[in-house]
Amino acid sequence: MDDNAIRLAVSTVIVALRPHPDTGVPALWMPLVRRVTEPYEGSWALPGGWVGADEGLDDSAAARLRETTKVQPRYLEQLYAFGAVDRSPTRVVSVVYWALVHPDEASVVPDDWNVRWFLADEHPPLAFDHDRIVEYALWRLRNKMSYSRIAQAFLGDRFTLAELRGVYEAVLGQTLDPANFRRQVAQSDAVLPTDETTSGGRHRPARLYRSNPDLSYADNGPLTTP
Amino acid sequence: MDDNAIRLAVSTVIVALRPHPDTGVPALWMPLVRRVTEPYEGSWALPGGWVGADEGLDDSAAARLRETTKVQPRYLEQLYAFGAVDRSPTRVVSVVYWALVHPDEASVVPDDWNVRWFLADEHPPLAFDHDRIVEYALWRLRNKMSYSRIAQAFLGDRFTLAELRGVYEAVLGQTLDPANFRRQVAQSDAVLPTDETTSGGRHRPARLYRSNPDLSYADNGPLTTP
Known part of the structure; x- marks a missing residue:
């Protein structure tokens, strides 16, 4: 033994x-x-x-x-x-x-x-x-x-679509078209818009988004701990 | 220690x-x-x-x-x-x-x-x-x-599209429309038609397919042994 x-x-x-x-x-x-x-x-x-x-x-x-x-x-x-x-x-x-x-x-x-x-x-x-x-x-x-919502794990509670796109660009090593990205995100239920915006500064205020709490980052099935 | x-x-x-x-x-x-x-x-x-x-x-x-x-x-x-x-x-x-x-x-x-x-x-x-x-x-x-060619691992070297559909139906626990399934398979490069057919018997001979040898069953990345 x-x-x-x-x-x-x-x-x-x-x-x-x-x-x-x-x-x-x-x-x-x-x-x-x-x-x-x-x-x-x-x-x-x-x-x-x-x-x-x-x-x-x-x-x-x-x-x-x-x-x-x-x-x-x-x-x-x-x-x-x-x-x-x-x-x-x-x-x-x-x-x-x-x-x-x-x-x-x-x-x-x-x-x-x-x-x-x-x-x-x-x-x-x-x-x-x-x-x-x-x-x-x-x-x-x-x-x-490509098949999970894992990108959101890199971000805080609130994030802009540009920040979410930045995650994909960093991980995939390629730039993505902002308009296409915005359209794809809008079609999915992975993130939800909030009423908040960034405070601005030099830039125009941008809408803040949050993760959809009904979805987990990754589908870990029966092993997911609640 | x-x-x-x-x-x-x-x-x-x-x-x-x-x-x-x-x-x-x-x-x-x-x-x-x-x-x-x-x-x-x-x-x-x-x-x-x-x-x-x-x-x-x-x-x-x-x-x-x-x-x-x-x-x-x-x-x-x-x-x-x-x-x-x-x-x-x-x-x-x-x-x-x-x-x-x-x-x-x-x-x-x-x-x-x-x-x-x-x-x-x-x-x-x-x-x-x-x-x-x-x-x-x-x-x-x-x-x-849903995202790999793993279904083919259940089949032999040659198989009909009905057999491949049977794998999906058994694993997913639901029946699939044969015409839709045929169309989806034709659009992918996961399986290739051969010149062979089933020998018939009671049924009409059916085209035999084979796995695309250029693709592995599952994308196991750098851990795949050749």
Whole structure:
């Protein structure tokens, strides 16, 4: 029975939207954690850690994320279990989650020697198989944007249509026609207009929208926790 | 470090299309395995077993499935890792796969005291949290039918459009209009007509189709093995 000397870890790919340093346009960023022990000491890695014997997987992912980055995301979803025999010097299976965080949630991440934000497409080589995990997470995110309301997870309670379009443009890596985008959103019930507008400043006030509370971000089926 | 006394298992939800005993119409069936040890001795459960220390997760799922049911599916995909603390008397995390098998693959499953086919919607109460796992797998299957070519995994190399429609009807639990279905298939590039037809018998010969080899069943992204 105990040929089962496999240790179980959780890791989380967190993504948030922040301005690109060159263009100012919203872009996808990820916080990464610097490893302070071997293996891969000094390398950057996804935030994570061991699953406690008395912790469920979801709770464990949330706890390790909070401990390493302080983030407590609204949207934390299991992505995939990575278990190749050679992915670590000892045998470790990692259940990987992803978290899409809006600006308020993202702001608690310390940006220091141990934890740092990187552009999702320009991060340094990561420890273990984390490069492959990030590649898969970004692919899944792009894919899922087309058939779920996941884009709203990046935004706060109120947002303009331009901000929502900015999410799609950042994730998909292409610009979208504003009029077409407005028409498609109006035809769906994913977001609802409010009576509020932006306060203006240099720009004309823009209508603020909110998520439709009757719809969840992603159709996680019978596993969705209420 | 060794608060990590968690054992790792794999289980697989296998689904195949077989005639419903009352109506003869194709329906979803699952082979289940009878447990011969405690806990849940005598109960039906998903086929599976422990992950070997030198086995990757995919290899382990395939091996445990072959050992318990003899099935070696073309389509075996990781579904979800189930890890609630109380899902088993001892702490076990199960990485669950699903296999969609076509009639030739399904025919090797022995139908005896230890292994038996059940209608997916009418199976007996299962061991552990396997009822919930099956519910989730069937939900994911229905969902995935709408945005992938996964239906073809249930069929052999050649199939008629009526057979393909039968897959959708069995999985979605509703009848589809044959003319509309034909039109939708013709507009997509998911299946290609061949020069062959069914041999007839009582019926008019029907055109045989095949999967488009340039497309995979499901978009598994960077994790797809070639």
